[in-house]
Amino acid sequence: MNEMYLLAAEEGSSDHNPLLPEPYDIFWSAVCIIVIGFVFFKYVIPRxxxxxxxxxxxxxxxxxxxxxxxxxxxxxxxxxxxxLAEARLEAARIREDARTQGQQILAQMKADAQAEADRIVAAGHSQLEAQRQQIVTELRGELGRTAVDLAEKIIGQSVSDAAKQAASIDRFLAELDEQAGIGVGR
Structure with missing residues (x-):
């Protein structure tokens, strides 16, 4: 074994470092790197x-x-x-128009109803006045006949003259109207 050490020591005395590769390995490695780099830069990188x-x-x-x-x-x-904002404004305007129209229609209906009520009341008053006049005329005639009948019974003779009869009735009724007017004034 000693011999091995000696042999190794003799070979070690040459200037060769075992960590450094041989120059031909460095050359071919550089060539491979350059070829791979060329292919890489020429084809791979552009793609x-x-x-x-x-x-x-x-x-x-x-x-x-x-x-x-x-x-x-x-x-x-x-x-x-x-x-949407325009639609909301339009809806508000339509609601306001409808409300205004409703109020106008309601006011018109009230005015029409009031006019109809006034017309009915006026017609009723005129009808009552006509009936009153008719009743007064009928009562005057009836009262006149009754007065003539009573006068004939009191006097005992016939009061047949139509002109005298009408004048007597009118005078009697005028006196009644005066008494009625005085009685109402009290």
Whole structure:
């Protein structure tokens, strides 16, 4: 075993470091790295860049579309809110018009009802006045006949002259009217 140590010591005396590779290994490793780098930069990176650019465009396009859709949705919402506000104003105006028309119709109906009531009352008064006049005329005639009959019974003779009879009745009724007017005035 001592011999091995000696042999190893003799070989170790040369300037060779075991951690460093041989120069031909370094050369061929560099050539491989350069070839792989060339292929990588020539073919892989452009395709990767192209794919990343396409994805970026799609994402940006999607974002732009989303922003456009959001802007359109916002415009639609504003338009809806405006139409809703206009509809509310229109509904309020219609309600106010209906209320005003209702009040006008009610006032017109009240006025028509009052006019009809006044007409009915006036017709009733005129009818009562006509009936009163008719009754007064009938009563005067009846009272006159009764007075003539009583006068004939009292006098014992017939009072047949129509002119005298009418004058007597009118005078008698006038006296009754005067007494009635005096009695009412008290």
């Amino acid at each position: 990767l860049t192209k794919v990343l650019d396409e994805r970026s465009e799609k994402i940006e396009g999607g974002i732009a579309k989303a922003e456009a859709a959001q802007a359109q949705a916002q415009e639609t919402l504003e338009l809806y809110k405006q139409q």
